[in-house]
Amino acid sequence: MIMKDVTQLGSVMAGLMFVWAIFQQWFPEELGNHIQNYFRRLGSYFYPYITITFPEYQSGEFKRSKAYIAIERYLAINSSDRAKKLKANVIKDGKSVVLSMDDYEEVTDEFEGMKIWWSSSITISQQRSLFTNDDGEKRSYKLTCHRKHREIITKVYLHHVLDEGKAIVMKSRQRKLYTNGNMTSWNHIIFEHPSTFDTLAMHPEKKKDILDDLMTFIKSKDYYKKVGRSWKRGYLLYGPPGTGKSSMIAAMANLLDYDIYDLELTSVSNNTDLKKLLIGTTSKSIIVIEDIDCSLDLTGQRKKKKEKKQKEKEKEKEKNPAQKKEKDKITGSDVTLSGLLNFIDGLWSACGSERLIVFTTNHLEKLDPALIRRGRMDKHIELSYCCFETFKVLAKNYLDLESHDLFSPISRLLEETNISPADVAENLMPKSSQENAESCLKHLIKVLNNSKEEARLKAMEDSRVKASQSESSIVESSDEESSDGEG
Numbered sequence: 214m215i216m217k218d219v220t221q222l223g224s225v226m227a228g229l230m231f232v233w234a235i236f237q238q239w240f241p242e243e244l245g246n247h248i249q250n251y252f253r254r255l256g257s258y259f260y261p262y263i264t265i266t267f268p269e270y271q272s273g274e275f276k277r278s279k280a281y282i283a284i285e286r287y288l289a290i291n292s293s294d295r296a297k298k299l300k301a302n303v304i305k306d307g308k309s310v311v312l313s314m315d316d317y318e319e320v321t322d323e324f325e326g327m328k329i330w331w332s333s334s335i336t337i338s339q340q341r342s343l344f345t346n347d348d349g350e351k352r353s354y355k356l357t358c359h360r361k362h363r364e365i366i367t368k369v370y371l372h373h374v375l376d377e378g379k380a381i382v383m384k385s386r387q388r389k390l391y392t393n394g395n396m397t398s399w400n401h402i403i404f405e406h407p408s409t410f411d412t413l414a415m416h417p418e419k420k421k422d423i424l425d426d427l428m429t430f431i432k433s434k435d436y437y438k439k440v441g442r443s444w445k446r447g448y449l450l451y452g453p454p455g456t457g458k459s460s461m462i463a464a465m466a467n468l469l470d471y472d473i474y475d476l477e478l479t480s481v482s483n484n485t486d487l488k489k490l491l492i493g494t495t496s497k498s499i500i501v502i503e504d505i506d507c508s509l510d511l512t513g514q515r516k517k518k519k520e521k522k523q524k525e526k527e528k529e530k531e532k533n534p535a536q537k538k539e540k541d542k543i544t545g546s547d548v549t550l551s552g553l554l555n556f557i558d559g560l561w562s563a564c565g566s567e568r569l570i571v572f573t574t575n576h577l578e579k580l581d582p583a584l585i586r587r588g589r590m591d592k593h594i595e596l597s598y599c600c601f602e603t604f605k606v607l608a609k610n611y612l613d614l615e616s617h618d619l620f621s622p623i624s625r626l627l628e629e630t631n632i633s634p635a636d637v638a639e640n641l642m643p644k645s646s647q648e649n650a651e652s653c654l655k656h657l658i659k660v661l662n663n664s665k666e667e668a669r670l671k672a673m674e675d676s677r678v679k680a681s682q683s684e685s686s687i688v689e690s691s692d693e694e695s696s697d698g699e700g
């Protein structure tokens with residue numbers, strides 16, 4: 214059956230209802246009820262359809278209805294080839310165009326063998342809203358389906374349409390990078406970092422492991438629900454500077470189409486503000502706390518030696534829990550480690566879902582075990598100095614080289630030196646039009662040799678200092694022994 218037939222049947226039904234209104238005036242109530250039931254059965258025999266309307270603006274709302282937008286996108290993808298008149302919506306600052314069906318268009322959809330008719334309509338209202346920036350036009354989508362499918366349409370099909378539509382909206386929207394500028398609110402800019410898992414240089418096996426983990430996470434909504442866990446996952450990225458921790462976060466956001474909330478803990482004044490900020494984040498996002506060891510005063514290691522004695526006295530006092538809280542404080546603010554942990558475990562679970570929380574650090578050993586235990590930080594990812602596998606990815610990305618005679622000396626040198634992928638990348642980038650792949654590789658070899666030599670000299674210097682220190686401590690202790698003897 215085509216849409217027109219359904220509409221025609223609708224008109225027939227309207228006619229019957231009119232006849233029924235006249236009938237009601239002439240017949241007594243009891244007889245009326247009998248006839249009414251008869252009409253109802255007759256009606257459902259001739260017009261066995263139900264319709265559901267989705268207006269663009271819900272009454273009293275100034276924003277377009279999310280359901281309407283989701284349906285618009287769903288129908289654009291699932292039926293735009295069948296609609297004859299299409300409407301172009303320009304998004305992403307004019308960078309891409311999304312097609313949707315035009316007003317008064319009709320399309321059909323199929324779901325588990327059922328047929329569903331969709332139509333777009335528009336009514337011109339006399340009352341114009343000041344806020345919806347419309348000109349009195351009220352658009353809506355109308356779904357028509359057979360009444361015997363009512364249950365499955367309302368319980369399953371509509372969820373399917375809304376979920377798919379929302380996913381399409383998420384994919385085509387501009388992603389945002391949020392920062393906590395002032396106290397308890399987020400400022401955002403458009404997130405356009407070019408880093409992807411393709412450009413990220415690391416051992417292929419390790420990369421695959423992370424990719425698998427992420428893809429499993431995003432598909433596990435039902436699983437998390439089944440096992441009673443909130444749908445979130447914590448990653449701890451650790452490693453020396455310039456090994457790609459920040460680049461990996463950007464690659465994750467690009468892969469999953471997530472927003473990023475870059476949380477600067479030192480500018481959050483207390484736990485209450487921290488909660489407000491975190492509650493203000495949306496799902497499908499990555500909450501990032503960079504250099505967590507610098508934001509949280511976990512061990513007090515950064516205190517000067519002068520304060521050492523004072524600290525020891527404080528340690529005595531710390532046996533009581535009120536003092537312990539002081540220790541947890543973040544430098545310059547009143548946010549505590551326990552406040553952060555509470556959020557990750559408690560409130561965190563209660564607000565929203567589908568979130569990653571990523572901590573980064575250059576010093577894994579400085580972190581409080583409470584912060585990084587599994588369940589809080591589910592996956593620990595080490596980003597290390599450049600190995601040959603990492604170098605090969607960089608050479609492919611920066612120089613378009615898969616192999617070269619100079620690869621083997623570079624491979625040997627990389628085993629003997631600690632150099633970050635950031636430094637390797639810097640050396641692989643041609644600095645002038647005269648440079649080519651080979652000259653870049655030669656340059657890198659020079660840098661690697663230099664850093665190898667520097668490391669050798671430093672090791673020598675270190676062992677010299679150590680030797681002289683242990684010598685002087687022997688002298689000191691023998692002095693003490695002789696003075697003890699004198700006393």
Ligand SMILES: Nc1ncnc2c1ncn2[C@@H]1O[C@H](COP(=O)(O)OP(=O)(O)OP(=O)(O)O)[C@@H](O)[C@H]1O
Pocket residue numbers: 412413414415452453454455456457458459460461575596634635636638
């Ligand atoms: N593994 C990598 N793959 C590709 N590029 C990398 C990698 N590591 C570093 N780089 C390059 O080096 C630059 C610096 O890397 P990035 O900021 O990701 O390092 P980081 O580990 O976050 O350092 P820090 O600890 O100082 O924050 C990046 O812009 C990127 O171009």
Ligand SMILES: [Mg+2]
Pocket residue numbers: 458459460503573
């Ligand atoms: Mg970084």
